[in-house]
Amino acid sequence: MTAVHAEPCAARATSRVTKEDVRVALGAVLDPELDEPITDLGFVRSLEVTAGSDGAVVRLHLRLPTSFCSPNFAYLMASDSKDVITALKGVASVTVELDDHHDSDLINAGLAADAGYRGTFKHEAEDSLEELRWTFRRKAHTAAMERCLTELLRSDPDLLETDMGNVRLWDLPEGRNKEALLRRRTALGLPGGTNSIVLVNHEGHPYPAEAVPMALRRARSTRISIDGNAHFCRGLLRTRYDGSGADQTARPEGAEATPNHEQLPFTVKETHQ
Incomplete structure (x- = not known):
């Protein structure tokens, strides 16, 4: 009788999370000012999905058109990106980093600590x-x-x-x-x-x-x-x-952006826990 070796649960869960799964999830993250998904705009610089002992390990790097894009918008897109990836079944850990921005160090530290918007910017966070x-x-x-x-x-x-x-x-x-x-x-x-x-x-x-x-x-x-x-x-x-430019998806003239994203709910981490 031949023994059947079952695949570990963690490995099975990890195998279901692919880079395409993550990119689809990121399609729900919009630039708030431009009202387009970051995936269409080309803001995803790099994306890595590897297998960990407890599930998929995701590492995402974002880029913006200038180093002085609004810190509010930058944080919002980076935080939303981390949230939608974390919500994927089979993901064990997520690291999101914003590259080449004048507040990169501050934003990345806040994201790593799950400090929330006000916990990241402290007295500079005038609005929620x-x-x-x-x-x-x-x-x-x-x-x-x-x-x-x-x-x-x-x-x-x-x-x-x-x-x-x-x-x-x-x-x-x-x-x-x-x-x-x-x-x-x-x-x-x-x-x-x-x-x-x-x-x-x-x-x-x-x-x-x-x-x-x-x-x-x-x-x-x-x-x-x-x-x-x-x-x-x-x-x-x-x-x-x-x-x-190869990572950008053009919007047809006079038309709405890529329609496969849903509006994210108003669930925002505002304060450091």
Whole structure:
């Protein structure tokens, strides 16, 4: 009778965690200002996944377009990266390091100690990360509204800007822009029923008819700013790091970024435990 040797549990768990698994998880981590996944932007510099005795050992290095990118944003992306990797079943340990930033040492030490945002920056942490997330999710929602309504205007030459105040979710063409808008509404706690008005303020209230054109123009300004900054930062990264362009995924003109990511919840480590 031939003995059957079972594979150790730790080895089986580790074998299920691959670099692709980690990259997919990182697709949920967004640059808060650019509203795009760090994997699309090329911010992942290197990723290693090795087998440890208790599970997968993951080591991630991140890079940014400049050394003076906002420390708030840098910490948020690095911390979110560590959180989504840690949440993967079969991962035993995670090391996330930010390279070539003026606050790299501070941020990396805070991440290693799980010190949280305020525990890392101490007196310099004026605002909470939750407030930062809310600010940029509102901007992302505004841009998503504009993309959908502009797509609708372009599809029907008889429509006017003044008509956009009455557009409901069921009027929008199906596609990645509408899907993105629904995700943004969910993240802000706004209704997602098909009869819901599309053009609303941050509290979910529609605009009076006379205010619709100005609201749409302001939304367009927000969307152009986000898209312009994303284009600019992509170029800076390619200039700073040779070959980094190969790691970037271009966003189709006028379209939402890669749609396979979910919004991260507002679970933020704010203080040192």
